[in-house]
Amino acid sequence: xxxxxxxxxxxxxxxQVTEPKHAAAGLPAIGHTLRIAQQQMGVKRTALTxxxxxxxxxxxxxxxxxxxxxxxxxxxxxxxxxKAVAEEATLxxxxxxxxxxxxxADLATRSGYWLGQQGRLTHPMHLPEGADHYEPVSxxxxxxxxxxxxxxxxxxxxxxxxxxxxxxxxxxxxxxxxARELGTNNLPDCSNMCxxxxxxxxxxxxxxxxxxxxxxxxxxxDLIIVAGQNPGTNHPRMLSALEKAKxxxxxxxSVNPLPEAGLxxxxxxxxxxxxxKGAALTDLFLQIRIGGDQALFRLxxxxxxxxxxxxxxxxxxxxxxxxEEFTEAARTADWAQTLAxxxxxxxxxxxxxxxxxxxxxxxxxxxxxLTQHKHAVPTIREVVNFLLLRGNIGRPGAGVxxxxxxxxxxxxxxxxxxxxxAPAFLDALEKEFGFAPPREHGFDVVRAIRALRDGEAxxxxxxxxxxxxxxxxxxxxxxxxxxxxxxxxxxxxxxRSHVVTxxxxxxxxxxxxxxxxLQGGGEQFVTVEDxxxxxxxxxxxLTPASTRLLSEPAIVCRLARRALGPDSKVPWEEFEKDxxxxxDRIARVIPGFEDFNARVARPGGFxxxxxxxxxxxxxxxxxxxxxxxxxxxYPELPEGRLLLQTLRSHDQYNTTIYGxxxxxxGITNGRRVVLVHPEDARALGVADGAYVDLVSExxxxxxxxxxxxxxxxxxxARGCAAAYYPETNVLVPLDATADTxxxxxxxxxxxxxxxxxxxxxxxxxAKATEKAMAETVEQGGEATGTMPRHHxxxxxxxxxxxxxxx
Numbered sequence: 156x157x158x159x160x161x162x163x164x165x166x167x168x169x170x171q172v173t174e175p176k177h178a179a180a181g182l183p184a185i186g187h188t189l190r191i192a193q194q195q196m197g198v199k200r201t202a203l204t205x206x207x208x209x210x211x212x213x214x215x216x217x218x219x220x221x222x223x224x225x226x227x228x229x230x231x232x233x234x235x236x237x238k239a240v241a242e243e244a245t246l247x248x249x250x251x252x253x254x255x256x257x258x259x260a261d262l263a264t265r266s267g268y269w270l271g272q273q274g275r276l277t278h279p280m281h282l283p284e285g286a287d288h289y290e291p292v293s294x295x296x297x298x299x300x301x302x303x304x305x306x307x308x309x310x311x312x313x314x315x316x317x318x319x320x321x322x323x324x325x326x327x328x329x330x331x332x333x334a335r336e337l338g339t340n341n342l343p344d345c346s347n348m349c350x351x352x353x354x355x356x357x358x359x360x361x362x363x364x365x366x367x368x369x370x371x372x373x374x375x376x377d378l379i380i381v382a383g384q385n386p387g388t389n390h391p392r393m394l395s396a397l398e399k400a401k402x403x404x405x406x407x408x409s410v411n412p413l414p415e416a417g418l419x420x421x422x423x424x425x426x427x428x429x430x431x432k433g434a435a436l437t438d439l440f441l442q443i444r445i446g447g448d449q450a451l452f453r454l455x456x457x458x459x460x461x462x463x464x465x466x467x468x469x470x471x472x473x474x475x476x477x478x479e480e481f482t483e484a485a486r487t488a489d490w491a492q493t494l495a496x497x498x499x500x501x502x503x504x505x506x507x508x509x510x511x512x513x514x515x516x517x518x519x520x521x522x523x524x525l526t527q528h529k530h531a532v533p534t535i536r537e538v539v540n541f542l543l544l545r546g547n548i549g550r551p552g553a554g555v556x557x558x559x560x561x562x563x564x565x566x567x568x569x570x571x572x573x574x575x576x577a578p579a580f581l582d583a584l585e586k587e588f589g590f591a592p593p594r595e596h597g598f599d600v601v602r603a604i605r606a607l608r609d610g611e612a613x614x615x616x617x618x619x620x621x622x623x624x625x626x627x628x629x630x631x632x633x634x635x636x637x638x639x640x641x642x643x644x645x646x647x648x649x650x651r652s653h654v655v656t657x658x659x660x661x662x663x664x665x666x667x668x669x670x671x672x673l674q675g676g677g678e679q680f681v682t683v684e685d686x687x688x689x690x691x692x693x694x695x696x697l698t699p700a701s702t703r704l705l706s707e708p709a710i711v712c713r714l715a716r717r718a719l720g721p722d723s724k725v726p727w728e729e730f731e732k733d734x735x736x737x738x739d740r741i742a743r744v745i746p747g748f749e750d751f752n753a754r755v756a757r758p759g760g761f762x763x764x765x766x767x768x769x770x771x772x773x774x775x776x777x778x779x780x781x782x783x784x785x786x787x788x789y790p791e792l793p794e795g796r797l798l799l800q801t802l803r804s805h806d807q808y809n810t811t812i813y814g815x816x817x818x819x820x821g822i823t824n825g826r827r828v829v830l831v832h833p834e835d836a837r838a839l840g841v842a843d844g845a846y847v848d849l850v851s852e853x854x855x856x857x858x859x860x861x862x863x864x865x866x867x868x869x870x871x872a873r874g875c876a877a878a879y880y881p882e883t884n885v886l887v888p889l890d891a892t893a894d895t896x897x898x899x900x901x902x903x904x905x906x907x908x909x910x911x912x913x914x915x916x917x918x919x920x921a922k923a924t925e926k927a928m929a930e931t932v933e934q935g936g937e938a939t940g941t942m943p944r945h946h947x948x949x950x951x952x953x954x955x956x957x958x959x960x961x
Contacts, residue, residue: 157197157246164269165815170825172844172867175414178433179387179394179819181422184234191813195241200697204244204669207696208232211758214668215693217243217321218808220559220686221392222370225759228425233391235805238813242648243667244697247274249649254280254289263654267624267881268812270649276664277701284658294705297661298717304614304641304659305718311338311593313613315603318344318572319620320561321668323681323693325737326707327563327570328744330618332725333715335571335581336590340597341612344572345620345809346564347600348627351896352526353557354568356535360543360781361767362774365565367554368518369687369762373400375552378514382410382448382538383524383902387417387819388805390522390558394421398434406510409437411524412445412800412872413830416819439506443497444872445798446790446903448525449534450488450496451504452541453787456481457488458508459544465512467546474771474780475543481782485540488787496789498872516552517542522560524800527902531893533785540782548780549771559686561809562668566684569745569763574599583744589724600626601897604889608635615657616643618707619665621650624810627887627899628859645710647700650810651881666706670695674709676733681708682755684763690748691760708734790903792874796852797835799904801880801887810881817879822867829908830869830877839908843868847908849878851886859886862911876906 192201207213209223209231216232218239223231232240253273259282262270281292281300292300305314316334318327334342346354354364361367373379373396386393397407398421409418418437423429443451459465460482471478490501497504511517519538525531539548539555547553559565571580574597581592598606604626606612615622615636622644626632636642639657646653647667653660666672672679672695680694705713712731715723730737735752742751747763754761766772773780792798804826806814816823820830829849831841841847849861861883871877880901891900 158194160247160272160274161269164266166825170828170865171823173821173823175821175869176416176819178420178422179417180234180391180424181430181433182424183818185424187818188234188237191238192241195245195247197246200244200246201241204240204697205230205232205237208236208240211691212694214695215562215683215691216240217562217668219390219392220320220562220565221390222685222687222689224370230425235388235391235808235813239808239811240669242271242811242813243275244669245274247272248700249273249276251278251280251291258287259289259654259656260287266812267621267651267810268815270651271811273649275648275700276646276662278703279664280662282656282660289660289662292661294713297663298714300659300661301616301641301643301714302718305337307640308613312341312597313611314339315341315343315598315606315612315615317600317603317615317617317620317622318342318567319618320345320559320564320567321619322567322707323563323683324566324570324690324741325681325734326618326711327567327572328737328741329708329711329715329730331571332584332588333711333719335584335592336588336715336719336723336725338593340574340576340593340595341603342572342574343598343600343603344564344567345561345625346568347897348625348899349523349560350526350557350564351599351898352531352893353521353535355896356532356539357555357557359775360536360539360783361548361555363765363767365688365765366556366686367548367765367768368556369689369768370396372552372554373397373518374403376400376405376516376518377552378406378408378510378517380408380410380517380519381418382519382521384520384522384558385411385413385415385417385802386558387415388803389560391417393558394436395423395425397421397436398423398429401434401436406438406514407436408439408441408507408510410441410443410448410451412443412875413877414440414442414870439510441499441503441507442872443499445800445875446528446530447497449530449537450493450787450789451499452534452537453485454488454490454493454504455508455511456485456537456540456544459511460485462512466544470546471543474549474773475782476777476779477782477784481540481784484784492787496787498874516550517545517547518552518554518556520556520558522558524902527893527898527900528790529891529893529900529903530788531898532895533783533788536783536785539780543780543782549767554768557686563683565686565688566682566690569684570741571745580744587740587744599897601889601892601899604632604635607639610638613640614643615639615641617652618645621652621810623652623655624650624881624884627884627891627901628889629881629885630859631889645707663710664701664704665710666695666699666704668693668695669697670699670704671697672706674706674732674734679706679734681734682738682760688763688765689760690755690763692755708737790905792905793852795839796905796907797831797876798874799849799851799876799878799883799886799906800902801883801904802877804879807879820869825865826879827864827882828867828878829864830867830871832871832873832875833868835873836866836868841866841908846911848911849883849886849906850909851888852905852907853888853891855888855890857888859888860912861885866908
């Protein structure tokens with residue numbers, strides 16, 4: 156049966172450390188999946204729910220955006236997808252009584268893990284100005300409050316409308332439609348913090364800001380390069396595609412600062428052979444230094460140019476622009492500079508070159524390890540150069556593959572969630588709905604935080620997500636949010652953003668993907684777009700967690716009717732009753748969605764058109780695929796410092812923390828760890844198991860400190876370190892962003908390790924830790940260690956309620 160949520164907040168800074176694993180999935184993944192699902196849902200609900208995940212007549216997993224194959228397994232989900240489903244379909248509930256028992260100040264001391272474990276929100280909740288507790292509120296009054304605050308603004312541009320990647324196509328289209336009829340393009344989204352760099356680079360070079368491959372292309376590839384990505388944790392179902400590609404003869408090169416179990420070996424839990432033996436995936440692992448990828452691909456491009464017959468001259472001549480300028484820059488690539496930037500050996504790069512030259516069909520996959528650097532956009536442009544040289548775009552089994560992190564983040568952008576909309580999109584909106592949308596660009600995430608900080612924005616509305624925890628420079632972000640007049644969050648579960656509020660705050664509970672959506676026009680479904688441009692339906696089947704929940708489309712429609720009034724030119728009431736009418740309008744506004752309702756009714760949905768992939772046509776300013784020639788950049792590392800990348804544990808999805816373990820990296824019972832190469836640690840005089848503060852350094856001279864991290868000697872690239880976010884987001888300066896895309900540079904943060912500032916914290920010793928680990932408390936069926944109170948109380952993210960342990 157399902158278990159109750161934890162009462163006390165488990166300690167997250169007394170981890171146990173063992174050797175990292177060298178294979179992913181298998182029996183441990185099955186066991187962990189079933190245990191978590193049973194704790195949240197119970198046995199019967201687990202079986203009924205998980206068998207519908209990612210099925211053609213089921214619901215789309217609310218986790219990652221990896222596509223489903225045409226022929227689907229009965230268990231078409233991964234461990235982390237099952238965790239995401241279990242947390243949404245949980246039997247635990249957060250009721251008005253919960254909020255009466257916990258003040259906002261109390262909730263603000265709790266960890267993100269504890270907040271998320273409490274269960275599903277059941278009622279709209281309001282925090283009046285000056286109040287200590289959230290109070291239940293009717294939907295009508297909630298919309299009145301929002302409309303009142305919007306009406307009091309000096310300009311619609313004083314409102315910010317944020318979107319999470321979980322939002323459906325229908326809800327996203329309505330949301331941007333409401334914001335633009337209101338009069339603003341302030342539509343930041345989670346893409347601003349992750350793959351904005353990919354979209355910026357690809358739009359310029361190939362004319363469309365999306366990947367150019369379908370799932371079948373991976374099966375046809377000769378070579379797949381996985382750079383700056385950890386699919387074993389972040390996109391586990393990708394491992395099945397890599398396994399099939401390997402079986403078909405593909406070779407795989409992994410380029411990453413950390414060795415990752417999922418790219419070493421995959422024990423496929425869906426097949427007997429996979430369970431018993433597994434499959435080795437990576438043929439060549441290049442342990443690159445953080446931020447060295449542009450230098451690597453630039454040198455590879457030089458070596459390709461110097462190899463007779465290696466360039467696809469016909470493709471270059473007929474389909475590309477800027478080749479001469481590019482070749483001039485590429486020929487200046489320097490071995491010494493590249494080896495310094497990458498930390499690789501000449502032999503490793505030459506071995507990679509040999510594999511590249513032997514491949515006729517090459518795919519490059521990447522994720523945040525490439526997108527979250529100052530020079531992220533030129534890095535991805537250099538990857539495009541690499542593929543263009545050998546004609547590897549618009550060919551089966553070849554192309555660019557940015558792997559999106561959230562289930563409909565790509566679809567939301569397609570629907571118009573973008574602060575810099577294309578004129579053609581705005582023209583289509585105006586023609587369809589009869590109002591003139593604003594043309595001035597709005598705020599992205601970083602600019603929205605600045606606007607809130609500076610008093611230029613006063614209302615913040617979030618359609619899903621956990622904005623406060625996901626954003627950089629935590630202290631600046633939280634202070635900015637507290638300056639708002641009103642903060643509103645459409646959510647399924649409690650998170651940190653609900654306790655960092657404006658003068659007034661609302662929590663609006665919404666249906667999840669797993670739940671049945673009944674409206675005036677009958678049972679509804681929504682649609683999503685995966686990472687490869689496939690659009691398909693998602694149909695929930697569970698009874699909603701509360702009778703007081705509204706769907707996201709219904710929330711937008713009711714808010715729009717209240718805030719815009721009777722003069723609105725949009726039929727909001729009609730849209731709320733029947734989502735098919737929304738899709739009819741999408742079909743008339745957005746290219747590629749013609750006959751939307753009929754096409755999405757087909758099992759598996761349909762692929763959106765992609766000119767470079769489908770017809771080798773490149774809708775760029777030049778009409779061709781563009782080579783580029785940016786100077787090579789890589790992070791400079793002062794002596795005695797480390798270059799930190801923020802990353803996920805295996806027990807989290809984005810900012811949602813499912814548990815306190817990182818099984819593949821050998822970390823259990825804690826998250827406040829920093830992974831440091833043993834030689835670097837020795838040079839810095841830091842022992843394995845020591846506790847340190849992480850202090851970031853940036854040109855503004857501001858000290859940003861994340862206290863109380865246990866040092867773990869780990870086989871990272873030399874000079875590099877890694878630690879989990881959101882705990883380390885406090886170290887990322889708000890203004891440290893990627894050129895062009897403005898994405899936070901969370902993967903290249905210069906840090907120093909210091910002894911804990913507070914004397915009490917510095918007294919933590921191996922003896923105290925051993926004693927702490929012996930003291931366990933039962934938390935929802937899992938034992939979690941405790942530590943002396945002095946070390947607990949000083950932590951910003953993982954606080955333990957005193958009354959639970961004293």
